[in-house]
Amino acid sequence: xxxxxxxxxxxxxxxxxxxxxxxxxxxxxxxxxxxxxxxxxxxxxxxxxxxxxxxxxxxxxxxxxxxxxxxxxxxxxxxxxxxxxxxxxxxxxxxxxxxxxxxxxxxxxxxxxxxxxxxxxxxxxxxxxxxxxxxxxxxxxxxxxxxxxxxxxxxxxxxxxxxxxxxxxxxxxxxxxxxxxxxxxxxxxxxxxxxxxxxxxxxxxxxxxxxxxxxxxxxxxxxxxxxxxxxxxxxxxxxxxxxxxxxxxxxxxxxxxxxxxxxxxxxxxxxxxxxxxxxxxxxxxxxxxxxxxxxxxxxxxxxxxxxxxxxxxxxxxxxxxxxxxxxxxxxxxxxxxxxxxxxxxxxxxxxxxxxxxxxxxxxxxxxxxxxxxxxxxxxxxxxxxxxxxxxxxxxxxxxxxxxxxxxxxxxxxxxxxxxxxxxxxxxxxxxxxxxxxxxxxxxxxxxxxxxxxxxxxxxxxxxxxxxxxxxxxxxx
Amino acid sequence: xxxxxxxxxxxxxxxxxxxxxxxxxxxxxxxxxxxxxxxxxxxxxxxxxxxxxxxxxxxxxxxxxxxxxxxxxxxxxxxxxxxxxxxxxxxxxxxxxxxxxxxxxxxxxxxxxxxxxxxxxxxxxxxxxxxxxxxxxxxxxxxxxxxxxxxxxxxxxxxxxxxxxxxxxxxxx
Ligand code: FES
Ligand SMILES: [Fe+2]
Numbered sequence: 001x002x003x004x005x006x007x008x009x010x011x012x013x014x015x016x017x018x019x020x021x022x023x024x025x026x027x028x029x030x031x032x033x034x035x036x037x038x039x040x041x042x043x044x045x046x047x048x049x050x051x052x053x054x055x056x057x058x059x060x061x062x063x064x065x066x067x068x069x070x071x072x073x074x075x076x077x078x079x080x081x082x083x084x085x086x087x088x089x090x091x092x093x094x095x096x097x098x099x100x101x102x103x104x105x106x107x108x109x110x111x112x113x114x115x116x117x118x119x120x121x122x123x124x125x126x127x128x129x130x131x132x133x134x135x136x137x138x139x140x141x142x143x144x145x146x147x148x149x150x151x152x153x154x155x156x157x158x159x160x161x162x163x164x165x166x167x168x169x170x171x172x173x174x175x176x177x178x179x180x181x182x183x184x185x186x187x188x189x190x191x192x193x194x195x196x197x198x199x200x201x202x203x204x205x206x207x208x209x210x211x212x213x214x215x216x217x218x219x220x221x222x223x224x225x226x227x228x229x230x231x232x233x234x235x236x237x238x239x240x241x242x243x244x245x246x247x248x249x250x251x252x253x254x255x256x257x258x259x260x261x262x263x264x265x266x267x268x269x270x271x272x273x274x275x276x277x278x279x280x281x282x283x284x285x286x287x288x289x290x291x292x293x294x295x296x297x298x299x300x301x302x303x304x305x306x307x308x309x310x311x312x313x314x315x316x317x318x319x320x321x322x323x324x325x326x327x328x329x330x331x332x333x334x335x336x337x338x339x340x341x342x343x344x345x346x347x348x349x350x351x352x353x354x355x356x357x358x359x360x361x362x363x364x365x366x367x368x369x370x371x372x373x374x375x376x377x378x379x380x381x382x383x384x385x386x387x388x389x390x391x392x393x394x395x396x397x398x399x400x401x402x403x404x405x406x407x408x409x410x411x412x413x414x415x416x417x418x419x420x421x422x423x424x425x426x427x428x429x430x431x432x433x434x435x436x437x438x439x440x441x442x443x444x445x446x447x448x449x450x451x452x453x454x455x456x457x458x459x460x461x462x463x464x465x466x467x468x469x470x471x472x473x474x475x476x
Numbered sequence: 477x478x479x480x481x482x483x484x485x486x487x488x489x490x491x492x493x494x495x496x497x498x499x500x501x502x503x504x505x506x507x508x509x510x511x512x513x514x515x516x517x518x519x520x521x522x523x524x525x526x527x528x529x530x531x532x533x534x535x536x537x538x539x540x541x542x543x544x545x546x547x548x549x550x551x552x553x554x555x556x557x558x559x560x561x562x563x564x565x566x567x568x569x570x571x572x573x574x575x576x577x578x579x580x581x582x583x584x585x586x587x588x589x590x591x592x593x594x595x596x597x598x599x600x601x602x603x604x605x606x607x608x609x610x611x612x613x614x615x616x617x618x619x620x621x622x623x624x625x626x627x628x629x630x631x632x633x634x635x636x637x638x639x640x641x642x643x644x645x646x647x648x649x
Pocket of ligand 1: 081082083084085086101102103104105106
């Protein structure tokens, strides 16, 4: 590692130096301090439903296996043979009772325990297999099947990493299922983005400013599909009191876009409906009624959402959550949130960021199914997810294109600073004591950098800085 | 990819003629796409067309996420938006050179023929050359037997590495 970097000269509240996105030394330190020492999202339990199911992924740059052992317990194991280092699992997902290293045949149970060492005489009598099981992540934490891990014993307590406000927004997403459960094993779209991981972090955290422009093509398409009778719920340029706002949720640097108030007002006008946000994606992929009988496969690809199915779903929601809460859930239509550093939940998707290099990131998009809802509903969500995140000249690719342009543009160093002042004039503290700002503002991005600076400069060892200081309250 | 008995009963000459026609059709499709003649490409499709790019071979698109699973209306939307100036992932456009070979007829239906082929698309955009390769399966309607009457009823793209991170495929495969 290079000589130490003075991070305090690179990050200020209202601006960040582009070196933070393009310097490989900084990237390496980020992997160390944020990804290898802090908490990181690994996967959802529903991806490994049966004993022996596994998926491989990375924590930062380190290869791991999320494996459900024969005892039903999910472990996060390092994908590295304890003998001389090869990976022991070669697939992205699968089912295995054992992981056998092909180099010299050491064999591990899917719980990590070493059970077979060929030609053991060469190791003498005091060789103890128990000491050579696959390494495990130092700590793991689970909330509603979302599994997080840290490679460091010193990571903050899980409760502090994932405080109550964050859990509430996670609940908003999961509780769109009357059973409160999601199924994440429905395929994943992975994209190789030639840009630093923090562009997606910033964008997915709370950039309500970009959709109008970056996604103009997509929005026009949807507006056309929805017809003049309906308007895409575009995020407007209002302050936090407009009913659409971003909120800083604490923990390390978790954030959300919260449009509940605005949606509630609409729900009050229009009555209980399928989730508003979902409705948009659903309607956007639904064929126009006049395509019925035109010889196309429109209605096969996007099966009809009958009124009856919608009513049944709403009734199940009311029964599961009570009428008030069901109303709120349906109005909010899930969550739009970022869980630092690598998990983002949107009404359609679970998005996972996997940094690969300073200018290379794998972005994974899962479109989970909600359990206990009509299949048509899930199929529509899936088609909606493909419509936005699939291969095309819109949606996800539009975002990724912007990230790559940033990466390219940041080489221009005449003025190396970004500008992060948006909304500083209208941010404040809400009645729950959380910081809030307008939906198109940059409050959450500022808070991410504030935390980033603390961790990277060593001022904090991956600790909670989510609670708002009295100083901050005074300032706003 | 089963070679059904009906296929075996077809005489050599008829088979060769069909093969030649399918080959010409795929070449025409490649040429239109390479030339960005997307509107003409749409006209190659049958009204009941389905365009499918699965994430994993063997997935059921009703159960599992695909990269693309679209009917003719969505295909038209795709073509329309791809040509807009605000199609940023295609600003500038990708240049492509498509190569389809090993073209073989694998099934004969009442009014259609199934064609399996290998493809290689070399793409160039912004100083970066990428290669996308894999297999196509086309179900082509045979119409009255003339080449210009053939239409795509289903196009499945089995893209190598489709279940691993893929690049900016915002042009049409
Ligand atoms: S390196 Fe794995 S068994 Fe030798
Ligand atoms: Fe976006």
